[in-house]
Amino acid sequence: MRRWVPLGLGAAAAAAVAAASMLFTPAPQAAADDVPPVAVEDFAYPDADRIHEDTGIRLISGDGHILLAECGPAGLIEVWARGRDDRFCLSVRGASGRLALEVPQVYGIKGNDYRIVADMTVDGAETSYDITPNSWTAVGETADPEGRDHTLVELHAAK
Known part of the structure; x- marks a missing residue:
């Protein structure tokens, strides 16, 4: 290992600098087999395949703050879609x-109580709807002059 010594220092100071530099030599690197794997969050919705099979609702990904919930208590987002026996609900945390x-x-x-924006697609185009807080908002075919079927693709919520 090559050591540098600042110019203009006396022999005692140079020796002290050289000794101190030996104290700060880097630690040996761990072998690749010793390093644990890196965890990468993909934001996939947990149990999404089972939920889709059981309910027909395809949950893809999110930040973990909007979750499928049992309908009933106040304060939930309620979504109604044709071809379903009932609504489904989501909670926001x-x-x-x-x-x-x-x-x-x-x-x-x-x-x-949140400001909700619902992004939907119809015929390859995306449409966004601002959802009225604590009230019903017509979206998709009920808001479309042509009455076309829309697919809900994303929800955003903010206080």
């Missing part, structure tokens, strides 16, 4: 949230 999903034929969404 924290200051904001995002959920990517795929639910065809959505025609109504009831908001909660």
Whole structure:
């Protein structure tokens, strides 16, 4: 290992600098087999395949702040879609949230205390709806002059 010694220092100072530099030699690197794997968050919705099989709701990804919930208590987002026996509900936790999903034929969404934006697609184009807090908002075919079926693809919530 090559050591440098600053010019203009006396022999004692140079020796002290050289000794101190030996104290700060880097630690040997761990072998690749000793390093644990890196955890990478993909934001995929947990149990999404089982939920889709059981309910027909395809939950894709999100930040974990908008979650599928049992309908009933106040304060939930309610989503109505054709071809379903009943609505489904979502809860929001924290200051904001995002959920990517795929639910065809959505025609109504009831908001909660959050500012909700619902992104939907129809015929290859995306349309966004601002959901009225704590009230029903017509979306998709009920808001479309042509009455076309829309697919709900993303929800955004913010306080």
